[in-house]
Amino acid sequence: MPAADQETYERHSYDVVVIGAGGAGLRAAIAAHESGARTALICKSLLGKAHTVMAEGGIAAAMANLWPEDNWQVHFRDTMRGGKLLNHWRMAELHAKEAPDRVYELEQWGALFDRTPDGKISQRDFGGHRYARLAHVGDRTGLEMIRTLQQRAVSLGIDVFMELTVTELLKDGGKVSGAFGYWRESGRFVVFEAPAIVLATGGIGKSWRVTSNSWEYTGDGHALALRAGATLLNMEFVQFHPTGMVWPPAVRGLLVTESVRGDGGALLNSEGKRFMFDYIPEFFKAETADSPEEADRWYTDKRNRRPPDLLPRDEVARAINNEVKSGRGSPHGGVFLDIASRRSPEFIKKRLPSMYQQFMELAGVDITKEPMEIAPTCHYVMGGVEVDPDSQMSVVPGLFAAGEVAGGMHGANRLGGNSLSDLLVFGKRAGEHAAEYGAALAGGRPKVSTASAHDAAEIALAPFAHDQGHDNPYSVHQELQAVMQDLVGIIRTEHELRLALDRLVELRAKAAAVAVEGNRQYNPGWHLALDLRNMLVVSESVARAALERQESRGGHTRDDFPMSDPYWATQNVVVELKEGTVSVRRQPLPQPPAELAKLLEEEAH
Numbered sequence: 001m002p003a004a005d006q007e008t009y010e011r012h013s014y015d016v017v018v019i020g021a022g023g024a025g026l027r028a029a030i031a032a033h034e035s036g037a038r039t040a041l042i043c044k045s046l047l048g049k050a051h052t053v054m055a056e057g058g059i060a061a062a063m064a065n066l067w068p069e070d071n072w073q074v075h076f077r078d079t080m081r082g083g084k085l086l087n088h089w090r091m092a093e094l095h096a097k098e099a100p101d102r103v104y105e106l107e108q109w110g111a112l113f114d115r116t117p118d119g120k121i122s123q124r125d126f127g128g129h130r131y132a133r134l135a136h137v138g139d140r141t142g143l144e145m146i147r148t149l150q151q152r153a154v155s156l157g158i159d160v161f162m163e164l165t166v167t168e169l170l171k172d173g174g175k176v177s178g179a180f181g182y183w184r185e186s187g188r189f190v191v192f193e194a195p196a197i198v199l200a201t202g203g204i205g206k207s208w209r210v211t212s213n214s215w216e217y218t219g220d221g222h223a224l225a226l227r228a229g230a231t232l233l234n235m236e237f238v239q240f241h242p243t244g245m246v247w248p249p250a251v252r253g254l255l256v257t258e259s260v261r262g263d264g265g266a267l268l269n270s271e272g273k274r275f276m277f278d279y280i281p282e283f284f285k286a287e288t289a290d291s292p293e294e295a296d297r298w299y300t301d302k303r304n305r306r307p308p309d310l311l312p313r314d315e316v317a318r319a320i321n322n323e324v325k326s327g328r329g330s331p332h333g334g335v336f337l338d339i340a341s342r343r344s345p346e347f348i349k350k351r352l353p354s355m356y357q358q359f360m361e362l363a364g365v366d367i368t369k370e371p372m373e374i375a376p377t378c379h380y381v382m383g384g385v386e387v388d389p390d391s392q393m394s395v396v397p398g399l400f401a402a403g404e405v406a407g408g409m410h411g412a413n414r415l416g417g418n419s420l421s422d423l424l425v426f427g428k429r430a431g432e433h434a435a436e437y438g439a440a441l442a443g444g445r446p447k448v449s450t451a452s453a454h455d456a457a458e459i460a461l462a463p464f465a466h467d468q469g470h471d472n473p474y475s476v477h478q479e480l481q482a483v484m485q486d487l488v489g490i491i492r493t494e495h496e497l498r499l500a501l502d503r504l505v506e507l508r509a510k511a512a513a514v515a516v517e518g519n520r521q522y523n524p525g526w527h528l529a530l531d532l533r534n535m536l537v538v539s540e541s542v543a544r545a546a547l548e549r550q551e552s553r554g555g556h557t558r559d560d561f562p563m564s565d566p567y568w569a570t571q572n573v574v575v576e577l578k579e580g581t582v583s584v585r586r587q588p589l590p591q592p593p594a595e596l597a598k599l600l601e602e603e604a605h
């Protein structure tokens, strides 16, 4: 194989390069193209296979199709309260205001949503949303969203680079100048020259053992941003979705959509008790039903108080965790989710076709006849690249981020359905602003130096040069997953976080020396070795931020600081790389203007 400095790289030049072809990346690429930018879209899997395709429940948007009382103000309030008021208020405002237009636009582009009897887009219930608000297509909404966006992107003629992994962002004088990556099939290197890059690489779940996330979620965008000098916000907030499959072992962690509870499913412990009534936090008492009879009335009239099974995800995940720890769990270490005794088989098969199929085929469980066994699973990261709320540009000129890789929008905890709407709203904004930024540079485009490309190539080739006696990437990955699962999971303590950080130092050394066999042509071991570098820096960011935040809030629970602390309600934890070392600092959270603050106060109980 040629040495890094002897290889001739494939080169491309664009105005905007979008890394990631999920909902955020596709929407950003469409927006950049429609703004006149020569745009490329890169993804490390096949086009259409992004994580977005797995989204089941729906897209949250206050369209008021079922409940005329719904509007952007209520959606804004729900999002902020769900995020425990740690959201960037401006992002929550833009999101709530613009989500309905983005859904209608998707419909105009060909998405076939489920309908209400009077022909409007149907909207379903999800945890933390005051009204039924999720526009959906059965339980396959992500698939329809990706199909529609992909069709539009392809019909517009946007250049797509599939199965190409970006390993480094390139800079010139402090500004973004391009990206460096490799074709997964041939292992050949590629250089993209572009003054504006949009990161849309999704989440970080593959660092945990039990996760709903697929192989692509290795935190590449978070790590690329850090190494390029950008800052990450609130990485301690990782969402453990309350309902993942627990049995059989091969499917542990696979998501069981919240729609099951939205459509009437109830959580039961081994004693058959609806235990969520024992876990209603003070903050939500006024609007949460306190008896099963009252809870059930809510399914027919949303003016009643919501069932506690549909409290925000962090509350439900902690309650399940506690039931299991207290010996009231199911045979395989979860609890039960019962829809069989609450809805007819016809209803279940119509509303939840994928869930019916998933349990039947993977676990041999007929959910129209018996309850499901479920437990929390690592699902989503609220933390991400710090961006300007309106433009989505990071602190690095020319570097934008949208979707799950961006931080701020969801605060300490994301409400279900708010991700798909986030992708559309901020994907569009990122694409438009990236195009505008690139155009404004005119003749002054930053350049990609040969040296910076060679440096990136050398880093990528390093695992081939290591002694075969060293660890292989698979064993290091397994060790990393054990550390994050056991020491940086749902419930954290200072002692365990410090242990995790010590272990991560060891793992970083092991990962830096991992050896891979074979050559560059489709070599999964090599790919994982490169992904590991990203997973490790991102995992350390999570652990350090979790140690810094000495309180419990949303997706971050400290056993040694079990209460939320008003001081921390005003602070973001910012992560950055200083001379290659992960460092954290606190930064005041921007406060909403009076009219929005009033909205929150008026409605808060």
Ligand SMILES: Cc1cc2nc3c(=O)[nH]c(=O)nc-3n(C[C@H](O)[C@H](O)[C@H](O)COP(=O)(O)OP(=O)(O)OC[C@H]3O[C@@H](n4cnc5c(N)ncnc54)[C@H](O)[C@@H]3O)c2cc1C
Pocket: 019, 020, 021, 022, 023, 024, 025, 042, 043, 044, 045, 049, 050, 051, 052, 053, 054, 055, 056, 057, 058, 059, 060, 141, 142, 164, 165, 166, 167, 200, 201, 202, 203, 212, 213, 214, 216, 220, 221, 255, 379, 380, 402, 403, 404, 405, 416, 417, 418, 419, 420, 421, 423
């Ligand atoms: C099972 C499941 C169900 C869900 N259901 C819902 C729901 O009902 N409603 C909701 O709002 N949210 C839901 N979510 C969350 C939501 O689906 C995700 O947060 C969202 O799809 C993320 O979209 P994205 O565009 O940011 O990233 P993704 O859709 O994950 O796309 C990431 C893209 O980046 C590419 N990529 C990554 N790294 C690189 C690299 N180094 N080089 C090149 N390309 C790269 C990938 O190939 C991919 O194309 C669900 C998530 C899961 C896992």
